[in-house]
Every structure is written in C-alpha cells, then in structure tokens.
Amino acid sequence: MEAKKPYLFVFIVYIANLLGSIYYYIFGRNFYSFNVGYILNSLTAEEKEYVMNDNVILENLNRISVDLAAVKKPLSFSGEYFMTRGFIEQIKNRVAFENYLKQNPDILNVKIKDPVFFITLPRTGSTFLHCLLKEDPSWFAPRIWMQKSHFPSPSNPYSEKDMEIINKNRDEVIYFQSLTDWNVLSKAHLVSERDPEDLLIQLEPLGINAAASWLFGMEDYNKFIATLPLEKWSEVMKKLKVMFQCLMKNYPSTRLLSMSHIFCVNVESIYETFPDAKFVIIHRDPVKSVSSLSSLVRSLRKLWYNGETEKESYSYFTRINGEISYQMDKYLKFRTKMEEMGKSDLFVDVSFKNLVKDPIACVQDLYGKLGKKWTKEAEEKLKYFIENQTEHKTASHKYKITEDMQNYTKDLFKSYCERFKEFL
Ligand SMILES: *[C@@H]1O[C@H](CO)[C@@H](O)[C@H](O)[C@H]1NC(C)=O
Ligand SMILES: *[C@@H]1O[C@H](CO)[C@@H](O)[C@H](O)[C@H]1NC(C)=O
Numbered sequence: 001m002e003a004k005k006p007y008l009f010v011f012i013v014y015i016a017n018l019l020g021s022i023y024y025y026i027f028g029r030n031f032y033s034f035n036v037g038y039i040l041n042s043l044t045a046e047e048k049e050y051v052m053n054d055n056v057i058l059e060n061l062n063r064i065s066v067d068l069a070a071v072k073k074p075l076s077f078s079g080e081y082f083m084t085r086g087f088i089e090q091i092k093n094r095v096a097f098e099n100y101l102k103q104n105p106d107i108l109n110v111k112i113k114d115p116v117f118f119i120t121l122p123r124t125g126s127t128f129l130h131c132l133l134k135e136d137p138s139w140f141a142p143r144i145w146m147q148k149s150h151f152p153s154p155s156n157p158y159s160e161k162d163m164e165i166i167n168k169n170r171d172e173v174i175y176f177q178s179l180t181d182w183n184v185l186s187k188a189h190l191v192s193e194r195d196p197e198d199l200l201i202q203l204e205p206l207g208i209n210a211a212a213s214w215l216f217g218m219e220d221y222n223k224f225i226a227t228l229p230l231e232k233w234s235e236v237m238k239k240l241k242v243m244f245q246c247l248m249k250n251y252p253s254t255r256l257l258s259m260s261h262i263f264c265v266n267v268e269s270i271y272e273t274f275p276d277a278k279f280v281i282i283h284r285d286p287v288k289s290v291s292s293l294s295s296l297v298r299s300l301r302k303l304w305y306n307g308e309t310e311k312e313s314y315s316y317f318t319r320i321n322g323e324i325s326y327q328m329d330k331y332l333k334f335r336t337k338m339e340e341m342g343k344s345d346l347f348v349d350v351s352f353k354n355l356v357k358d359p360i361a362c363v364q365d366l367y368g369k370l371g372k373k374w375t376k377e378a379e380e381k382l383k384y385f386i387e388n389q390t391e392h393k394t395a396s397h398k399y400k401i402t403e404d405m406q407n408y409t410k411d412l413f414k415s416y417c418e419r420f421k422e423f424l
Helices: 007-027 036-041 045-053 055-070 077-103 105-109 126-133 144-149 160-178 182-188 200-206 210-216 219-226 230-248 267-273 286-303 310-340 352-357 359-369 376-388 403-412 414-419
Strands: 116-120 255-261 278-283 347-351
Touching: 007 077, 007 160, 036 055, 036 077, 045 055, 045 077, 055 210, 055 219, 055 230, 077 105, 077 200, 077 230, 077 286, 105 230, 116 126, 116 267, 126 255, 126 359, 126 376, 144 160, 144 200, 200 210, 200 230, 210 219, 210 286, 210 310, 219 310, 230 255, 230 267, 267 278, 267 310, 278 352, 286 310, 286 403, 310 347, 310 403, 310 414, 347 352, 347 359, 352 359, 359 376, 403 414
Parallel strands: 116 255, 116 278, 278 347
Antiparallel strands: none
8 A cells, every 4th residue: 555645744744843943043942842740740640650660661761851952953843742742652551551451461371482583783674574474474573553552452353443543553654754754765664554663662662762762862871772781671571571462362373573673672681581582683784784774864863853964964874883783792792602502593594685686585494494384375475575565675775885984884893794794
C-alpha cells in the first residue's frame, strides 16, 4: 500500500514551528520545552507513583531534560511538543499494561523458546531482512502497532479490537514519517504500522531512549546510555520479556524474532534474560554503514529540529562513529567471552553483500544455522515479498564522505574489520 503524505498536517506543523522560531528569536527560549515537572503533572497519582518507583524511567527523564536544555541547538516547537507527548503517553500506556497484567497473570506463563535477535550494524539491510522474514508465519516479529501498544494480547487471527489499534497506529506512523525527510525516507526506510521495527520502540517506555541518544547528540545522556550497568539493562530486559509474552500469548507455536542495533541494546543482558537466544549480525563495510546512518539521522532530525545546514549535519558523523565503535567493541568482548566458553553457536554471521546478491539463498542458509526448517510455504511467501515489495530498496545516500572521514571510520573499526573480513 502506497502511503500518502498528509500535506495539511505538515503545513500546520510548519506554521507552528515558524511561530516557535519567532518566539525563540524574541525571548531567547522556547515557548514550550521538555521538562520533567510538566510531564509528572500530566500524570494521574497512580502513574506518578509508578514513575517515582522506577529508577530507570525517572533517571532517564531527568537526564534527558537536563541534557536537552544544554545542547547548543534547541529543538523546534514541534520537536519539544512531540517529545513531551510521547513520554506522557508511554508512561500512561506502561501503567495500563501493568494493570492489564494483573488481570491476566497467565501471560507470565507464556513460553518464549529459542528467540532470535538480529543485533547488527546500522544500514545493513536489517530492516529489509526483518520485514522479509515476517512473511513466514512461523516467526513472531512484533509489528509496530504491537510494539507501541504492548496490550491487549493480539488475537489470532486479528480481532476487530486489533484492527482498531492497527488503524490508530497507521495514522501515527504516517504523521511521524511526514515530518522527517519524506523523499529520502520513502526510498530508504518508509515503514507501515504492520512492519516490525527496531526493538528500541519497546525499550522507550522502559526508560531506555537509545534513539534520543544518537539523534540528539546529548553528550552526558549518550554516556549514560552507553555505560548503563548490566544490572540495570537486565532489569529492563526482564520487563521486555513480559511484553513479548503478552504479545505472543495467542501464537504459541511461533518463534520470536526481534531486531535492533549494536548501539541501541546490551547484548549480554538479552542473553541473561533469554539464555536460549541466538544473535544474528549482518556484516557490512563500516564506512558505508556509518555514513549511511549519518545520512538517515539527518533525515530523521527534521522531526525535532528546524532546518540544518550540511555543515551542521557533518558534526554528527564523528559522534555516531564514536558511539557505534564503542558498542561494537563491547559486543566483540562479549562474543569472545562466550566463544571461549564454547558457545560460539550463539552467534550467526550474515554478509550484507550476499543478502543483496541473493536474498533467498542467504535466508535459506540462515535458516540452516538457526535450526529452522525451510518450507515450501516460506519460500513462496519470501519470494513474493522480494519480487513485489517497493520499500526497503537500497537508496543511494547523499552523504559525501571524504577520504579523511573514511580513514577515521576504518581506524575505529579496525578490529571488527579484521575479524570479519570474510563477510565484508
Ligand atoms: C508478484 O505479484 C504478482 C501479482 O500479484 C504475482 O502474479 C507474482 O507471482 C508475484 N511474484 C512472485 C515471485 O510471487
Ligand atoms: C587514508 O589512508 C590511506 C591508507 O592508509 C592513506 O594512504 C591516505 O593518505 C589517508 N588519507 C588521508 C586523507 O589521511
């Protein structure tokens, strides 16, 4: 289905941001800014208590608030507004989920067996592969509408209530995307509410805003996310597990498939929570992967910031390089530790080049490594998707990478490239 850009909505936001900029110009501050007090005051007593008792969420909110005020470039009016509303809704939704859980305690008995997590470099075809595999009904890849709503457990097949939630999410996804760089996104990464998305959507209501970390360039907040101790991550992962259990309740014979990126999650904490999980990584030349992410970040930032010059946009190249390579080193350390314990079969490697060249052969090979049966049904569905889908084509990014920048990335990812050169 072709998504139409909602021009009226975009126009209204444009005018609001224009007025917001004039206000900023005159008064030297934003008309509306993200602050924890306002968020807490928008909550019911029960919701407030929940936030107060959850140290990950509260600390996360406080840090974002302080750091946002400190970044040099202020958010646009709509950026502040959507960010604030987003947090309020997430907290409300989270508390409602806890109450739903109390009424449906059997959710805690749902088994999650042999889940698969794609934890990979950015811009490696991970979204394409994730969306491709969802076509095989023996996987359970939580779709955006499920990732955002958490509950009730989706019926099998979808009920009328599910359809209502799906439709509500369709509008939200389109509105969200319309405020980013639609032209770039419609080539590179336009998603629908029925596509599965990055795990980071499910982590946000739990107090981990990895996207805010790499999108906004808040140095202290980045450090906070990057160095969050394993115990805190594990606390979050336990809650995430319950969210998966709720979603999969009516799909008992399927296998969980989730996707995220090396700089958005902590792999070790996933392993602790799901000891029978497997981790798939797609390898691609980091020079291409990182520069492509920098270009995507520029497109996405339009949602939160008024126009940025090309020069400004290059400032996040270094930052993104630093964040990803730091997390890559952590991943490699964990992987080496597990391999030394004789658990190298936890990890499965996929080459981006092979994925692009022959996706079906690549997936067939992957199924073998994941101990999953390759069926005629899966083959037909996957082939149909590859031939007929229009999104997720590799877009040529317009990010000029000088030799200097290439060398910078190569240097940071040296040990990664040496270790996985056969896949690059
Ligand atoms: C693509 O879609 C067309 C029309 O629905 C269908 O005839 C064709 O078989 C599809 N391609 C594959 C590989 O299934
Ligand atoms: C980049 O690295 C290559 C190979 O090490 C070197 O020959 C080249 O001079 C470097 N370029 C810059 C601009 O530093």
